[in-house]
Amino acid sequence: MKNNYLLLLAICLIICTVSVSFAQNTATQRPKKLTDDELLELVQKQTFRYFWDFGHPVSGMARERSNVAFEYGGEVVTTGGTGFGLMAIIIAAERKWITREQAAERVLKIVNFLWKADSFHGVFPHWLNGETGKVIRFSQKDDGGDLVETSFLFQGLICARQYFTADTPTETQLRNKILWMWEGVEWNWHTQGGQNVLYWHWSPNNGWSMNHQIRGWNECLITYVLAASSPKFSIEPNVYHQGWTASTHFRNEREFYGIKLPLGFDYGGPLFFSHYSFLGLDPRGLKDNYADYWQQNLNHTLINRAHCLENPKKYKGYGKNSWGLTASDSHVGYAAHSPAEDLGVITPTAALSAFPYTPEYSMEALKHFYFDLGDKLWSEYGFIDAFSEHHNWYAKSHLAIDQGPIIVMIENHRTGLIWKLFMSSPDVKRGLDKLGFTYTGKVESNKAQKK
Structure with missing residues (x-):
C-alpha cells in the first residue's frame, strides 16, 4: 500500500511538473511567422498578462x-x-x-x-x-x-x-x-x-x-x-x-539633430514625457497657445531616435532597429535614460509606445526586439523592462508604468480606442476648453517620419 502511495505521489509530481513547464512554455513561446498585425496583437496580448495574471489577487x-x-x-x-x-x-x-x-x-x-x-x-x-x-x-x-x-x-x-x-x-x-x-x-x-x-x-x-x-x-x-x-x-x-x-525648461524652440523641439529640456528628456499624458489625451490636432502637441511628441521621438543613430558614446547595439531612451531599470539601478543621460540602455517601451508617432521606425524596432533579440528579451509578460548589449545586461524585471503604455499606445496606433474614450468625456472636453485648447482628432502632417 505504501509503495502504491509513493508511486501515485511520484506520478502526480511528474504531471504537475510537466503542467507547469507546459504553461511556462506556452506563455513564453515565440512564433516566428507573423504578419505585422499579428505581431502587434501578440505583443499587446502577451504584455496584458502583466496586469491580468499578475494583478494583485x-x-x-x-x-x-x-x-x-x-x-x-x-x-x-x-x-x-x-x-x-x-x-x-x-x-x-x-x-x-x-x-x-x-x-x-x-x-x-x-x-x-x-x-x-x-x-x-x-x-x-x-x-x-x-x-x-x-x-x-x-x-x-x-x-x-x-x-x-x-x-x-x-x-x-x-x-x-x-x-x-x-x-x-x-x-x-x-x-x-x-x-x-x-x-x-x-x-x-x-x-x-x-x-x-x-x-x-x-x-x-x-x-x-x-x-x-x-x-x-x-x-x-x-x-x-x-x-x-x-x-x-x-x-x-x-x-x-x-x-x-x-x-526655465518649458519653451525650447531649438533644433537637435536638425529637428525642432517646441517644448522641454534640450534633446527632449526621456520618452515617457510623450507617453504618460497621452495614453488618453489625444495629441492629434491638439493645440493651445504653447504648442501643437502632436508635433511636440513626434519631434521629441525623432530626436531620441536620431541620438541613438548618432550614438555619440559608441554603445554596442544602438542603431536604426534598436533605439529608445526612457526611464527604466538599468545595470546601475533605475535611471531616467535620455540623450542627456545615456547609459547605453535601450528600453523597449520607448520605441513601442511611440507607435502612433513613428509607426515605421517603431515597427523596425519591434521586429528587431522580437525576431533578433527575442531569446533574451521576450518573456511571459512581453518584453523585459530594458537591456544593454554594450554591458551585456538584460533586466529580469517588468514595471507597470513601462508595460502599460506599450499596450495602450499600440492600440491607439491601430484603432484610436483609448483616445476616443477619454476624449469623449464631457468633463474632459470642458476642461480642455477652459484651458484654451483646440482639438480636431486629425494629424495635419507626419512628414517628419520620412526624415
Missing part, C-alpha cells in the same frame, strides 16, 4: 514591478500603473482576449478596493498595500496624496466609465463609484491655498513640506487637464498659464 490593482527589489514588498501596488492597467483591460475586452463580463468584474474589483483605500482630499498615494489599502510611503515624507499618480489613475478610470455603459448591475455600479470618486478629488486643494500652480504632494503627517511644484515640460500635462476638468474642485485657468508653463 486581493485588490486587482497593478503591482509596481514583477521583481522584489529596492526594498519593495510583494504587496506594493501602484496607482498610476493601475490607471494604465485599466486601459489595458478595456483593450483586452474589446479584442476579446477576455469577455466583457470578466473585464467589468475586474474593474469593479479595483474600484471597490479604491473606494475603501487610503486617500487624502480624494487624492490617492503613489503606492498602496494591495491587500489592506493602506498607504505605503514612496519616500520619507511622501506618505500622502500624489496628484500626478492620481491623474494617471483617473485617466484610466474615466476611460472605463466611458466604455462600460451597459445597463447591468456590475457596469452601473462601477460607473457610479468612479463618478463619485472623480467628483471627490480636490484638485484645487493642491494649489496650497490658492496659488497659481499645482503641488505634487500633500500629507497629513508632513503637510506641504515636500514643496514640489508641478511645472512643465514633463509627463504631467494630464494633471492640469484633469484638474481643469473636475466637476466640483476645478482649478482656474491661471493655475495652468502661470504655473505649468512658467519654468
Whole structure:
C-alpha cells in the first residue's frame, strides 16, 4: 500500500511538473511567422498578462514591478500603473482576449478596493498595500496624496466609465463609484491655498513640506487637464498659464539633430514625457497657445531616435532597429535614460509606445526586439523592462508604468480606442476648453517620419 502511495505521489509530481513547464512554455513561446498585425496583437496580448495574471489577487490593482527589489514588498501596488492597467483591460475586452463580463468584474474589483483605500482630499498615494489599502510611503515624507499618480489613475478610470455603459448591475455600479470618486478629488486643494500652480504632494503627517511644484515640460500635462476638468474642485485657468508653463525648461524652440523641439529640456528628456499624458489625451490636432502637441511628441521621438543613430558614446547595439531612451531599470539601478543621460540602455517601451508617432521606425524596432533579440528579451509578460548589449545586461524585471503604455499606445496606433474614450468625456472636453485648447482628432502632417 505504501509503495502504491509513493508511486501515485511520484506520478502526480511528474504531471504537475510537466503542467507547469507546459504553461511556462506556452506563455513564453515565440512564433516566428507573423504578419505585422499579428505581431502587434501578440505583443499587446502577451504584455496584458502583466496586469491580468499578475494583478494583485486581493485588490486587482497593478503591482509596481514583477521583481522584489529596492526594498519593495510583494504587496506594493501602484496607482498610476493601475490607471494604465485599466486601459489595458478595456483593450483586452474589446479584442476579446477576455469577455466583457470578466473585464467589468475586474474593474469593479479595483474600484471597490479604491473606494475603501487610503486617500487624502480624494487624492490617492503613489503606492498602496494591495491587500489592506493602506498607504505605503514612496519616500520619507511622501506618505500622502500624489496628484500626478492620481491623474494617471483617473485617466484610466474615466476611460472605463466611458466604455462600460451597459445597463447591468456590475457596469452601473462601477460607473457610479468612479463618478463619485472623480467628483471627490480636490484638485484645487493642491494649489496650497490658492496659488497659481499645482503641488505634487500633500500629507497629513508632513503637510506641504515636500514643496514640489508641478511645472512643465514633463509627463504631467494630464494633471492640469484633469484638474481643469473636475466637476466640483476645478482649478482656474491661471493655475495652468502661470504655473505649468512658467519654468526655465518649458519653451525650447531649438533644433537637435536638425529637428525642432517646441517644448522641454534640450534633446527632449526621456520618452515617457510623450507617453504618460497621452495614453488618453489625444495629441492629434491638439493645440493651445504653447504648442501643437502632436508635433511636440513626434519631434521629441525623432530626436531620441536620431541620438541613438548618432550614438555619440559608441554603445554596442544602438542603431536604426534598436533605439529608445526612457526611464527604466538599468545595470546601475533605475535611471531616467535620455540623450542627456545615456547609459547605453535601450528600453523597449520607448520605441513601442511611440507607435502612433513613428509607426515605421517603431515597427523596425519591434521586429528587431522580437525576431533578433527575442531569446533574451521576450518573456511571459512581453518584453523585459530594458537591456544593454554594450554591458551585456538584460533586466529580469517588468514595471507597470513601462508595460502599460506599450499596450495602450499600440492600440491607439491601430484603432484610436483609448483616445476616443477619454476624449469623449464631457468633463474632459470642458476642461480642455477652459484651458484654451483646440482639438480636431486629425494629424495635419507626419512628414517628419520620412526624415
